[in-house]
Each structure stands twice: as C-alpha cells, then as structure tokens.
Amino acid sequence: MRRSKAAGESMFEGFSINCMNDAAIERIHDATLEVLKFTGIKVYSDDALEIYHGGGCDIDRATSTVYFPSHVVEECIRAAPPSFVLAARDPKHDFVMGGKRVGFCNFSCGVQIADLDDGTIRDSTKSDTADVARLVDYLDQYDILDCPVVPRDVNQAVFPLHNYEAMVSNTTKHCSTAPFNFRLTELIIEMASAVAGSRENLRKRPIISADVCPQSPLSLARETCETIIAYARHDLPVNVLSMALAGGTSPVTLAGTLVTHNAEVLAGICLSQLTKRGAPNIYGSSTTMMEMRRGTATVGCPEMAMLGACVAAMAKSYRIPSFLAGS
Numbered sequence: 001m002r003r004s005k006a007a008g009e010s011m012f013e014g015f016s017i018n019c020m021n022d023a024a025i026e027r028i029h030d031a032t033l034e035v036l037k038f039t040g041i042k043v044y045s046d047d048a049l050e051i052y053h054g055g056g057c058d059i060d061r062a063t064s065t066v067y068f069p070s071h072v073v074e075e076c077i078r079a080a081p082p083s084f085v086l087a088a089r090d091p092k093h094d095f096v097m098g099g100k101r102v103g104f105c106n107f108s109c110g111v112q113i114a115d116l117d118d119g120t121i122r123d124s125t126k127s128d129t130a131d132v133a134r135l136v137d138y139l140d141q142y143d144i145l146d147c148p149v150v151p152r153d154v155n156q157a158v159f160p161l162h163n164y165e166a167m168v169s170n171t172t173k174h175c176s177t178a179p180f181n182f183r184l185t186e187l188i189i190e191m192a193s194a195v196a197g198s199r200e201n202l203r204k205r206p207i208i209s210a211d212v213c214p215q216s217p218l219s220l221a222r223e224t225c226e227t228i229i230a231y232a233r234h235d236l237p238v239n240v241l242s243m244a245l246a247g248g249t250s251p252v253t254l255a256g257t258l259v260t261h262n263a264e265v266l267a268g269i270c271l272s273q274l275t276k277r278g279a280p281n282i283y284g285s286s287t288t289m290m291e292m293r294r295g296t297a298t299v300g301c302p303e304m305a306m307l308g309a310c311v312a313a314m315a316k317s318y319r320i321p322s323f324l325a326g327s
Contacts, residue, residue: 019309025317028255028310032262036068041218041267045225048271055274066267073266076273082319084280086144086237087205089195090172095143097237097282097321103143106136107325108211109178110149124149126162133170144174147211160184161191164208168195176209176239182226185210189234202234209237211284214264216242216249225271232272232279239323240268241284245297246307248290254303258310261287269320283315286325300326 020028043049043066053059055076058067083098095103113124132148145167147160154162160179167175168191179185188208189199196202210231212224231238242264244250250260265283272279288297288304298304308324315322 019306020313022317025313028258028262028314029317031259032266033068033070033073035218035259035263036073036267037070038067039218039263040065040067041214041220041263042066043220043225043267045220045222047229048220048222048225051229051271051274055270057270068267068270072274073270076270077266077318077320079273079277080269080281080318080320081278083321084237085205086174086209087207088144088172088174089168089207093143093173095174097280104141105144105146105176106132106142106148108146108148108176111152113149123152125153126151126166129163129166130170133167137171137173142173144176145171146176147178158184161187164188164191168192168207174207174209176211178211179227179230181223182230185227185230189230189236199234202236206236206280209239209280209282211239211241212268213286214240214242214268216244216264217260218263218267220264220267220271224268228268228271229275232275235276235279237280237282238268238272239282239284240265240272241282241286241323241325243286243297245287246289246303247292248295248297250287254307254310257287257289258307258314261285261307261311262314281320282323283311283318283320284323284325285311287311 042064044064049059052066056072086095088094110124112121113128115122128149129151133145136142136145147163151159151162164177177188179188192208193199193202196207210227212227215221228238242261244257244261246252246257250257269281272281287307291298312322
C-alpha cells in the first residue's frame with residue numbers, strides 16, 4: 001500500500017498558504033447553492049435528466065435545465081466518500097485518495113509533443129502514450145498515470161481504447177482515462193475487467209478511474225453525463241474537473257469563477273451520487289484565467305495557483321478528495 005506524506009498540517013513558522021477562512025468558504029458555498037437552485041445547470045442527456053428528476057431536482061425539459069434544491073446538493077456532498085483507494089495492477093502502487101495526502105501524476109491529453117530525437121513539434125501518437133506510461137511507471141515521484149496524450153495516428157472515434165491499451169500495457173500503476181461516451185466507457189470497463197480478472201475484481205480493486213469535464217459556463221454535455229453514470233454504476237472513481245476560464249467562460253473575478261467552478265463540479269458529483277449513493281468522486285480543477293490579448297488559457301500563472309488553493313480548501317470542507325492541475 002502506497003501512503004504519501006501529508007500536507008496542510010497546522011504550522012506556526014515557515015511558509016504556508018491560507019487562502020480562505022471558514023467564513024469565506026461558507027460564502028462561496030452559499031453562493032453556489034443559489035446558482036444551482038435559481039440559475040441551474042444545462043444538462044444535455046436524457047438519462048441524466050431522469051436521474052436528476054428522480055433524485056428530487058426540478059427539470060425544465062424545454063431548456064434542458066436542472067435546478068437543484070439545496071438539500072439535494074448537501075445530501076450528495078455527504079454521500080460522497082471522504083477517502084478511497086486508486087488501486088494499481090501492482091498492489092504496492094495502490095494510492096489512497098483522501099485527507100491531507102498528496103500525490104502526483106503527469107499532465108494529460110496533450111495533442112502535440114516535442115520529438116526527443118530532432119526537437120520538432122509534431123502530433124502525438126500511440127507510441128508516445130506508451131513512452132509516457134513507461135516513464136511514469138519508473139519514476140517514484142508519480143503515483144498514478146493520467147491519460148497522457150491524444151494519439152493522433154489512430155481512428156479518432158475510438159482513440160480512448162488505444163490509449164488505455166498503451167497505458168495498461170506499460171505501467172503497473174493506476175490509470176486514469178477519458179472515455180468520452182457511454183459505448184467507449186463500457187468498452188474500457190470491459191478491458192479493465194479483463195486485466196483485473198473479472199468485473200467483480202474491478203469493483204473491489206478499481207484499477208481505472210475517469211476524468212470528465214463540465215462545459216463552462218454551467219453545462220454538462222451528454223458525453224460527460226454518460227461517463228459519470230456508467231462509472232458510478234460500476235463503483236469506479238470519477239474525477240469531475242472543471243476548466244472554467246476567468247474572464248472567458250466564467251466571471252473575471254476569482255471569487256465569481258470559484259462559484260461557477262464549484263457549481264459545475266457539484267452538479268457532476270450530484271449526478272454520480274444520485275446514480276449510486278456512495279460512488280467514489282474526486283473534486284477536480286484545471287480552472288485558470290484567460291489571457292485577454294490572445295484568448296488562451298494560462299497554465300502556471302499566479303491566479304491558477306490561487307484558484308487551486310481555494311478549490312482545495314472547498315474540497316477539504318466537503319471532505320471530498322481533490323485533484324488540481326498545474327505546471
């Protein structure tokens with residue numbers, strides 16, 4: 001069992017980041033509940049609309065909008081487990097998510113790569129996925145393997161299947177995937193079950209998890225919903241990761257962006273919990289600010305670090321494990 005060092009312990013000397021006190025967290029949470037209840041979330045999946053409706057949410061089918069009563073959101077937060085194991089093919093690499101434990105993974109879903117032989121920038125390939133998987137497997141600093149690149153040299157309709165094959169064939173650590181729709185999700189679960197020995201073995205030791213992204217501002221695509229629903233039904237972890245852009249797809253203020261981000265992630269977690277209470281969820285963030293001159297997402301800017309610290313504080317207050325992207 002791999003157990004990493006703890007972070008965020010109380011300190012009276014040295015350097016630490018205290019981005020929000022309890023009152024600030026409560027204000028962000030209350031503002032989020034107001035957005036979920038009165039503005040709602042656009043949900044583009046009939047199956048998800050039925051699950052939300054059955055769980056006590058109000059549905060406007062003409063606009064595909066879900067309105068969340070505050071008690072439903074609060075109950076779903078409480079239902080999400082505070083910790084769980086991201087199992088690996090080799091149990092010595094099992095990673096415990098939760099509490100103040102901190103782990104690391106590679107950045108994910110690159111579409112180009114700098115060739116190691118000649119330095120040229122080219123489209124990423126399936127062999128690049130395999131190379132990154134072997135590197136992550138070798139380095140002790142990495143705890144899990146996130147979907148590293150999009151292989152551009154295979155059929156793009158099924159590239160997640162190629163990616164998972166290259167990942168699981170070249171690492172003994174936990175693999176996080178991005179399936180994109182219900183059919184691909186079921187096929188990846190079938191592949192992982194074969195690796196684990198059976199679906200029951202996979203349920204007991206989840207060697208895969210999924211990354212899904214709400215579409216800012218305040219919407220969940222059909223593909224996102226289908227992956228959340230399928231993984232919840234199989235007791236597999238889902239990382240609901242918002243990529244809101246301050247000044248682009250969310251308010252320019254960091255507080256406003258944090259409320260938008262929180263609403264999107266909690267909407268996805270609610271879908272998971274209403275599908276199957278107690279399903280493992282990760283509160284994810286790749287939220288940052290938009291560079292106004294070029295219209296690009298700035299990864300590694302101070303604002304991203306500030307938002308990441310606030311997101312971690314919100315997830316900690318909910319007792320849901322968090323995942324933060326950065327440089």
